[in-house]
Amino acid sequence: MERLQNEIIDCELFTCLKHLRGESYQNFMMNKLVPVVGNVCEANLGMDADVAAEMANEVEVIVNSAASTRFDERYDVALNTNTMGPCRLLSFAKLCKKLQVFMHVSTAYVNGEREGVVLEKPFRIGESIAAERARSDAERSSIPVLDIEAEIKLASRVCDNNDSCCQKMRDLGEERAKVYGWQNTYVFTKAMGETMLDVMRGDIPVVIVRPSVIESISNEPLPGWIQGNRMLDPLILSYGKGQLPGFLLDPQAVIDVVTNLTHTLLSPFSVPA
Numbered sequence: 001m002e003r004l005q006n007e008i009i010d011c012e013l014f015t016c017l018k019h020l021r022g023e024s025y026q027n028f029m030m031n032k033l034v035p036v037v038g039n040v041c042e043a044n045l046g047m048d049a050d051v052a053a054e055m056a057n058e059v060e061v062i063v064n065s066a067a068s069t070r071f072d073e074r075y076d077v078a079l080n081t082n083t084m085g086p087c088r089l090l091s092f093a094k095l096c097k098k099l100q101v102f103m104h105v106s107t108a109y110v111n112g113e114r115e116g117v118v119l120e121k122p123f124r125i126g127e128s129i130a131a132e133r134a135r136s137d138a139e140r141s142s143i144p145v146l147d148i149e150a151e152i153k154l155a156s157r158v159c160d161n162n163d164s165c166c167q168k169m170r171d172l173g174e175e176r177a178k179v180y181g182w183q184n185t186y187v188f189t190k191a192m193g194e195t196m197l198d199v200m201r202g203d204i205p206v207v208i209v210r211p212s213v214i215e216s217i218s219n220e221p222l223p224g225w226i227q228g229n230r231m232l233d234p235l236i237l238s239y240g241k242g243q244l245p246g247f248l249l250d251p252q253a254v255i256d257v258v259t260n261l262t263h264t265l266l267s268p269f270s271v272p273a
Contacts, residue, residue: 001035003035004033004035008029008033009026009029009030009033012222012225013221013222013225014029014221015221015222016220016221016222017221036051036055040064040066040081040085040086040088040089041080041081041084041085041088042088043088044088044092045088045089045092052092052095055096056092056095056096056097057096057097057098058098059096059098059099060096060098060099060100061099061100061101061103062089062092062093062096062099062101062102062103063103063105064085064086064089064102064103064104064105065105066081066085066089067081067082067085067105067190068081068082068186068189069186070186071184071185071186072170072173072174072184072185073170073173073185073186073189074166074169074170074173075155075158075169075170075172075173075176075185075189076155076156076158076169077169078173078185078186078188078189079151079152079155079189079192081189082186082189082190082192082193083148083152083189083190083192083193083196084152084193084196085193086104086193086194086196086197087193087196087197087200089102090102090197090200090201090204090206091200093204094202094204099204099205100205101205101206101207102201102204102205102206102207103206103207103208103209104193104194104197104206104207104208104209105209105211106190106191106193106194106208106209106210107186107187107190107210107211107212108210108211108212108256109183109186109187109190109212110123110182110187110190110191110194110210111129111210112129112181112182112183112187112188112191113129113130113133113181113182113183114129114132114133120210122194122195122198122208123191123192123194123195123198124195124198125148125195125198125199126145126146126147127146127195128143128145128146128180128181129180129181129182129191130143130179130180130181131143131145131146131180131181132181133181143179143180144179144180146180146192148192148195148196151176151192154172154176155169155172158172170185173185173188173189176188194208211258212256212257212258213232213255213256213257213258214257214258215232215233215236215257215258216236232257235247
């Protein structure tokens, strides 16, 4: 309840709504929001069994944005969160009697080292960017088939959880990502997460969204608002404060920035208050 109050109800993002609702704002929000303790890295999402059963009877839309976004995350941690996390959530989704859609937030950078016009297509089991970009049959045959279960087993037996293990796991993630044509552990494990969703989805209506760089709100409800300080944020803040007067770039380069992603994702499901 403390996080719900501090991070959502008291968040400045809802200032307009607070002014609109006045003294009834607190009750309005509490009637709309139900906090549930959970963890996508745990069995049954770490939820209490009774709570999970109640949710399975009521939930109509699931939006999964849980992820480890650190580029050089430990391989075992990234696999558990970005690859297996969506699988656990989809398993729960299959229990939801009223489910209309399962929306998974991925990243545009699952496209790895692809170049040119890139079509939005799902990853299939065994596929990799490296094999896709191979210039000859001989080169393609030298690239191992991506076996996600084998990757999970590999990460589980690399080392014990000691002081030196953390760096070994980070190095392993970078190494495995590059073998298969991805730049880093983050995008590699996110791509494998997409693959697993495609394998497991069955009759569940799954939508995968691949945003690029997510930045601050452009207009409504609070221009310039953003949570956290990463990606382009340090550059923008430093430039705004005069600490970074300029930086080198290609004037012909195209940058893709998404503003107000939450509104974009949820607007199809919006209903009047």
